[in-house]
Amino acid sequence: MAINSDFLVFKPRKENYTIAKRGRPSDIKIGIMMTIPYRAAVSSLFFQMAYTYLNSLEGVHAYRYVFDIDSKRIEALDTEMSIKKLDAILISLPFELDYVTAAFILHRLGIIHKDKGWSKPLIIAGGLAPTSNPLPLAEIVDFVVIGEAENIIDKIVYSLAEQNPVKMLEDMPCVSATPFSDVKRRCFVEDLDNSYHPLQQFYSPDEEPIYGYGIRVEVSRGCPYLCAFCMESHVLYPFRYRDVSMIEKIVLRGIEFLKIPRAIFYSLSLFSVPGIDHLLGKLISNGIKASIPSIRVEHANSNRLELIKLLGQKTITLAPESLVTSHSCRIGKCYSIDHLIEVLETSYRLGFDHVKLYLITGFPDLNIDDEIQAFKDFMHRLSFIKKRKFIEISMNPLVPKPWTPYQYLPPEHVLKTSKNISIYKSFKSSVADISILDPNWAFAQAVIALGSRETSKLIIEWALHGLGLGGFKKALSSLNQECKRYIRHGWEAPPWYDAVDMGIPVKYLELRARFLRAL
Ligand code: SF4
Known part of the structure; x- marks a missing residue:
């Protein structure tokens, strides 16, 4: 062509x-x-x-x-x-x-x-x-x-x-x-301190980058928590981090080059990095601002929230994912609702503009009535907040991904969350704004994530019909039997095992999937 x-x-x-x-x-x-x-x-x-x-x-x-x-x-x-x-x-x-x-x-x-x-x-x-x-x-x-x-x-x-x-x-x-x-x-870098990090970073003053201007700093790779739904932590295993002295060096050199006293930290679990609180305090003393990624609920405390505020961040992002704490612990997110409420109170008192919360719906091992009840109870406890839409909830359907214990679920599992989504959509609150990912987009994501070689035909067909959901639906109708089967029933033996050696024992995935009732 x-x-x-x-x-x-x-x-x-x-x-x-x-x-x-x-x-x-x-x-x-x-x-x-x-x-x-x-x-x-x-x-x-x-x-x-x-x-x-x-x-x-x-x-x-x-x-x-x-x-x-x-x-x-x-x-x-x-x-x-x-x-x-x-x-x-x-x-x-x-x-x-x-x-x-x-x-x-x-x-x-x-x-x-x-x-x-x-x-x-x-x-x-x-x-x-x-x-x-x-x-x-x-x-x-x-x-x-x-x-x-x-x-x-x-x-x-x-x-x-x-x-x-x-x-x-x-x-x-x-x-x-x-x-x-x-x-x-899979290849992976063992020692981040000795791996290349770009210091001379480019940007245009005419187009503000997402997350704003400043030196972008990769603090760590992987995450020690291996949450059951999280592909990043499984695929980037093991957790590796740069020494704080190295992080500081990158920040200072980057700032010298960019002439912008702001750092944007990239990390899946920033507060798992030893010495990071001390470094953030040092940045504040030197008049440096910073952007902090989403944090685990139990990593948030008043000292850290104050640090984050002094670093110039206006919004806190927390990722509890599930509000049923007995369940959240099973998937790798142990925290208590009391602590979450305390964190919200402190964030409110410190004058943050918003707190963003990430939640997931559609876990196969969680009853929807329990999920909704926990959500209602949680919303009920937010009455101390007087600021409109102070809480921004981002609700996503569970998307099963390869190399996680949920990889055995069929992509069609995602569509079952449509019912949950319509319940959440009917919630009205002056304190919280709920944005919900369309389950059709989440379904399309699962179809590709769990796909085979045949799926590449579907992707090309979709691209030919434009990039919207309409194109996806048209492409879906031309599927062959193999695609239809895994989309409805999932894989017993995932085909990516024959393409990638991730270094993750299959037995671990199977046993954890059984524990989560996803297999
Ligand atoms: S804490 Fe976040 S990044 Fe780490 S495993 Fe859990 S979901 Fe993934």
Whole structure:
């Protein structure tokens, strides 16, 4: 398919920092592609890292591409060169629904695997979702990096200058070639302190990044809690963190470079990092602001809430997920409702604008009447709050994901939450605002997350019908028997076991699934 020139536009931004490199025709040319708009893409540490690190390599040029959702166009930030002149494109796909956008983009550019085969540019995907299960990308991309790429990125890039890069990539550890029929073991970085962290980060003063301006700092990877529904913690296992002295160094150097005294911390469990409270106090003394990610309820206390307030954050985000505490403990979220109420009281007293709460509905091991009763009781206890919509509840249906104990549930399980959702929608409260994810989107996510090679056909079909739910429904109607079966009944032997060695014992998943009545 010919390149659609209206679809790919050259749209450089006014940025604090760009890399201008003199090149030779023989240099390796890499595209770094994000399926999200510029202001979201600059918040990705992968995007930041890939741009600065790849351009620091001898004989390598890296060019950035983002996707504007409104105009549905790819924007090249660095070059007007034809995309077909690239040797490879690294495409970041952290979430399952990104696959649909990726299929849409690659199809429009004429470089989707199904049409172009193994010709250049080679499409190399990475991210949490494809690491857990690359199969649904079978007809879309050429390769998937299974796990964390830092230790092999140089090898991947330099292999592109070799005689037979496809063969070289196929033979590399943790690089899996479509149709992903060899089991590849996940790579991970053991020592974060000695791994690359981008300090020279780019942004545009004209487009405020999500989470705001400031140095983005990866504090830790993985999470020690392994909550039953949480794919991140299972796929990023084990929990690793940077030493606080290293975190401080990154913050100070980043601030010196950006000239913005603010840090944005990335961590699945910030308060599991030893010494972090002390570091936050030090930042406050030095006049540095910070953005703190969502925290576990039992990690929140008045000292920490005060620290967070002094760091300039206006909203606290807590993730209790389940309000039935006997159940929340079973899934890995132990806390008490009294403590949660105390945290809300303190947040209210300290003058935070809002508290955001993440909740999940549709756990197979939790009776809906108990769930609703716990919700009502909780809402009843919020009468001390006099500020309208002080609490923002984000309610999501449980989405079963690979390499978690809920992976045996069929995607159709998600649709059962429609009833729960309509009950929640009928709640009226002046104190809390409830936003609820449409179960159809959650269902689509589960269909892809738990998919097989056949699912890549569904994704492409969906992309051809546009990126909305209407396209998904049309694509669903053309499913073959294999897809229909797993969507209705789930997998007994998940097919991703034959593509990825995650290092997680299958027995653990089975036993925990039985305990949770999900198998
Ligand atoms: S605390 Fe959060 S990040 Fe950690 S395992 Fe639980 S849900 Fe996942």
